[in-house]
Amino acid sequence: MRKEDVDHSLYLVTDSTPAILGDKDICAVVEAALRGGVTCVQYRDKTSDTGALVATARRLHAITQRHDVPLLINDRIDVALAIGCEGVHIGQDDLDLSSARKLLGPDAIIGVTVSNAEETDVACKGGADYLGIGTVFATPTKENTKSIIGVDGLQQILLQIADEPIKTVCIGGINASNASRVMWQSEAPGGKGKALDGVAVVSAIMAAPDPEEASWDLLRLVRSPPAFARAAVTAEQQARSPEDLLALVPEVVRAVDAKKPLSHNMTNLVVQNFAANVALSVGASPIMANYGEEARDLAMLGGALVLNMGTVTPKGLENYLKALRAYNEAGRPVVFDPVGAGATAVRRAATKTILGSGYIDVLKGNQSEILSCIPGGAEVQQRGVDSSAPGNDADRQKLGSAIRELAVRRRNVVVMTGKTDYITAGRAVFTVDNGHAYLGMVTGTGCCLGTTVSAMVAAYPDDKLAAVVAGLLLYSIAAEVAAEREDVKGPGTFVPAFIDELFNLRKATAKGDLGWLERARLGVLP
Ligand SMILES: *[C@@H]1O[C@H](CO)[C@@H](O)[C@H](O)[C@H]1NC(C)=O
Ligand SMILES: *[C@@H]1O[C@H](CO)[C@@H](O)[C@H](O)[C@H]1NC(C)=O
Ligand SMILES: *[C@@H]1O[C@H](CO)[C@@H](O)[C@H](O)[C@H]1NC(C)=O
Ligand SMILES: *[C@@H]1O[C@H](CO)[C@@H](O)[C@H](O)[C@H]1NC(C)=O
Numbered sequence: 001m002r003k004e005d006v007d008h009s010l011y012l013v014t015d016s017t018p019a020i021l022g023d024k025d026i027c028a029v030v031e032a033a034l035r036g037g038v039t040c041v042q043y044r045d046k047t048s049d050t051g052a053l054v055a056t057a058r059r060l061h062a063i064t065q066r067h068d069v070p071l072l073i074n075d076r077i078d079v080a081l082a083i084g085c086e087g088v089h090i091g092q093d094d095l096d097l098s099s100a101r102k103l104l105g106p107d108a109i110i111g112v113t114v115s116n117a118e119e120t121d122v123a124c125k126g127g128a129d130y131l132g133i134g135t136v137f138a139t140p141t142k143e144n145t146k147s148i149i150g151v152d153g154l155q156q157i158l159l160q161i162a163d164e165p166i167k168t169v170c171i172g173g174i175n176a177s178n179a180s181r182v183m184w185q186s187e188a189p190g191g192k193g194k195a196l197d198g199v200a201v202v203s204a205i206m207a208a209p210d211p212e213e214a215s216w217d218l219l220r221l222v223r224s225p226p227a228f229a230r231a232a233v234t235a236e237q238q239a240r241s242p243e244d245l246l247a248l249v250p251e252v253v254r255a256v257d258a259k260k261p262l263s264h265n266m267t268n269l270v271v272q273n274f275a276a277n278v279a280l281s282v283g284a285s286p287i288m289a290n291y292g293e294e295a296r297d298l299a300m301l302g303g304a305l306v307l308n309m310g311t312v313t314p315k316g317l318e319n320y321l322k323a324l325r326a327y328n329e330a331g332r333p334v335v336f337d338p339v340g341a342g343a344t345a346v347r348r349a350a351t352k353t354i355l356g357s358g359y360i361d362v363l364k365g366n367q368s369e370i371l372s373c374i375p376g377g378a379e380v381q382q383r384g385v386d387s388s389a390p391g392n393d394a395d396r397q398k399l400g401s402a403i404r405e406l407a408v409r410r411r412n413v414v415v416m417t418g419k420t421d422y423i424t425a426g427r428a429v430f431t432v433d434n435g436h437a438y439l440g441m442v443t444g445t446g447c448c449l450g451t452t453v454s455a456m457v458a459a460y461p462d463d464k465l466a467a468v469v470a471g472l473l474l475y476s477i478a479a480e481v482a483a484e485r486e487d488v489k490g491p492g493t494f495v496p497a498f499i500d501e502l503f504n505l506r507k508a509t510a511k512g513d514l515g516w517l518e519r520a521r522l523g524v525l526p
Contacts, residue, residue: 009222033214134170158187181359249469265451295327307324
């Protein structure tokens with residue numbers, strides 16, 4: 001087999017420790033895994049004596065050869081040479097790449113474990129054939145987990161090597177629950193970064209009751225995009241003008257009116273009545289369920305999930321993650337509102353965990369919250385973009401490119417609220433200049449906007465960009481209309497009027513009366 005032809009889709013790393021292998025025979029497990037479709041095998045055994053290593057490697061090689069799959073030996077170049085297998089995999093603490101290449105020759109496959117930019121650079125320049133990038137998630141199989149990089153770190157490395165002719169797999173904590181997501185989420189769209197060639201797994205196959213079936217399942221997951229990827233915003237949808245989007249607003253609002261989608265809200269905020277009333281007014285069916293276990297059933301009901309980080313507790317976070325997984329699996333939209341993200345270490349960590357644990361369809365927050373979700377976003381903040389100022393063109397551009405980058409990396413829709421609201425799915429950055437100062441004087445308005453947006457994406461899931469724009473316009477124009485009413489004297493009387501106007505605008509739209517949309521100030525950054 002020529003090394004260029006090696007398929008890295010499902011890369012099995014063996015583990016002979018009793019905790020993983022049990023009392024099974026390693027060769028039997030590998031054989032079953034190959035029948036299930038494993039495309040590459042690495043024999044990893046850090047404890048056996050050289051004699052035993054060579055004997056087992058030889059048996060494994062006979063098996064992998066029958067399946068026309070390469071066998072690589074972890075670290076032990078001597079063992080690879082002794083049995084004449086296809087190559088080796090070396091870690092950062094093992095023999096260096098150029099010595100390995102000298103010993104094994106130009107045709108051998110040599111892979112290197114990398115976890116940061118520098119190691120990646122050295123491995124690429126040194127002529128590695130593929131990279132094992134990780135550790136992606138914490139895992140009990142590798143004792144030394146000093147470098148958990150998450151999907152973000154993985155993507156960063158894939159961006160770095162966009163133009164390198166090198167193969168890649170990720171490793172660390174990958175199993176059937178996250179293989180498909182990690183493949184899809186780590187790739188920056190639009191050809192900006194490399195796509196992974198596959199995933200490397202250890203216990204997901206070695207410890208599986210049925211390694212053949214586990215392999216078959218994993219290979220299918222690696223090769224098919226996750227459920228939520230089907231409804232990602234397309235390039236054509238992003239290429240539309242503000243006028244095109246505006247024309248869709250009535251359709252979105254009517255879809256909510258007709259479908260009464262479930263808005264499943266997980267939060268602990270103290271704005272109960274307000275949030276539920278807003279949901280009802282825009283036409284959604286609010287349900288507040290904070291138990292993760294329930295989410296699986298609720299996700300099947302055609303609604304959307306709102307994760308609102310009003311307060312964070314470890315138990316709450318666990319429930320959020322369960323719900324996130326359930327909605328991701330069902331391919332139903334998730335709106336995440338990282339309230340106060342960046343304000344405290346606890347909130348920073350919780351935000352990072354949520355963003356790293358699943359796919360968020362719409363990320364919504366104010367300027368400081370959104371910027372704290374961007375690698376380097378704090379800098380943009382410090383460089384003096386002032387959210388209370390009217391914003392000059394340079395500021396708008398700076399903010400626009402920061403959130404565009406965020407949306408590209410997350411492959412989702414980002415909404416940054418403020419005096420001007422910004423919306424992007426990674427290309428055009430749309431702006432909404434509607435709203436009223438009263439919105440900022442009442443608690444819970446940010447959270448209720450999340451609910452409104454969730455209703456729109458639930459009812460109009462195939463065009464999330466239009467859905468989000470519709471939600472923002474409905475919400476901010478209802479605020480303007482309410483604030484102008486004669487019975488509204490200030491923030492207190494504003495709230496009931498606002499809820500009325502959300503309802504009125506929806507009902508008017510359902511009847512075909514679209515006068516309110518003439519107020520829309522929807523633009524796009526040049
Ligand atoms: C993946 O691994 C996690 C943690 O070990 C486990 O909770 C989960 O059930 C596994 N999922 C699948 C589909 O194997
Ligand atoms: C969201 O959950 C909060 C949590 O207490 C609740 O007060 C609010 O009514 C819920 N909103 C909706 C729209 O379900
Ligand atoms: C964003 O919202 C948080 C939480 O409500 C608040 O503490 C913060 O001051 C807001 N930041 C901006 C820039 O509005
Ligand atoms: C799968 O993904 C989750 C994050 O969603 C991660 O915490 C976990 O360690 C991963 N691996 C397993 C085996 O669960």
